[in-house]
Amino acid sequence: DSGVTQTPKHLITATGQRVTLRCSPRSGDLSVYWYQQSLDQGLQFLIQYYNGEERAKGNILERFSAQQFPDLHSELNLSSLELGDSALYFCASSVESGDYGYTFGSGTRLTVV
Amino acid sequence: GQQVMQIPQYQHVQEGEDFTTYCNSSTTLSNIQWYKQRPGGHPVFLIQLVKSGEVKKQKRLTFQFGEAKKNSSLHITATQTTDVGTYFCAGPRGGKLIFGQGTELSVKP
Numbered sequence: 001d002s003g004v005t006q007t008p009k010h011l012i013t014a015t016g017q018r019v020t021l022r023c024s025p026r027s028g029d030l031s032v033y034w035y036q037q038s039l040d041q042g043l044q045f046l047i048q049y050y051n052g053e054e055r056a057k058g059n060i061l062e063r064f065s066a067q068q069f070p071d072l073h074s075e076l077n078l079s080s081l082e083l084g085d086s087a088l089y090f091c092a093s094s095v096e097s098g099d100y101g102y103t104f105g106s107g108t109r110l111t112v113v
Numbered sequence: 114g115q116q117v118m119q120i121p122q123y124q125h126v127q128e129g130e131d132f133t134t135y136c137n138s139s140t141t142l143s144n145i146q147w148y149k150q151r152p153g154g155h156p157v158f159l160i161q162l163v164k165s166g167e168v169k170k171q172k173r174l175t176f177q178f179g180e181a182k183k184n185s186s187l188h189i190t191a192t193q194t195t196d197v198g199t200y201f202c203a204g205p206r207g208g209k210l211i212f213g214q215g216t217e218l219s220v221k222p
Binding site: 103 | 148154155158210211214215
């Protein structure tokens with residue numbers, strides 16, 4: 001157990017639907033990062049939150065949004081799902097700057113059918 | 114923008130052989146991190162290198178950071194089946210980590 005909890009582990013949904021992925025960071029970590037991993041794209045950075053505020057944004061689609069709540073858990077919302085959104089979605093957390101490494105959760109495998 | 118390139122993409126070795134993966138950045142890095150992802154697992158932080166020319170060892174793994182802080186390597190001596198997985202390097206950019214594409218290592222017993 002890495003200390004970062006992601007739910008659900010697996011999600012199968014139809015095109016056009018909306019899903020919410022949840023992440024609880026490791027105790028004491030204020031930064032949360034979301035990454036998408038697909039076979040041909042590697043680990044792609046989506047978005048970062050630090051202590052409730054958005055810090056950095058990657059190539060995140062407009063159909064995707066995220067937030068970090070006062071208790072520091074984070075949610076990634078994916079809407080109008082397309083087949084190409086099928087991927088592993090990882091959440092990671094770190095101390096302030098991430099200079100001492102990220103701790104990844106076990107991921108949510110999303111399959112869009 | 115900053116890119117982190119990693120080669121090779123795949124490496125198949127016989128158990129006991131050595132393995133090296135290389136990482137190159139288009140820009141100077143303040144530090145470089147290495148992660149390992151086992152098949153079906155999640156990336157796990159291995160190490161961070163900060164200083165120019167730094168070399169760090171973890172048992173059979175040797176990590177190097179180039180003098181110009183734009184390249185890095187991971188060398189595994191005498192691979193074992195437990196070394197199987199994908200090794201990623203990652204460099205910071207704007208407070209987030211940009212990951213290389215990874216090198217997938219398979220080890221034949």
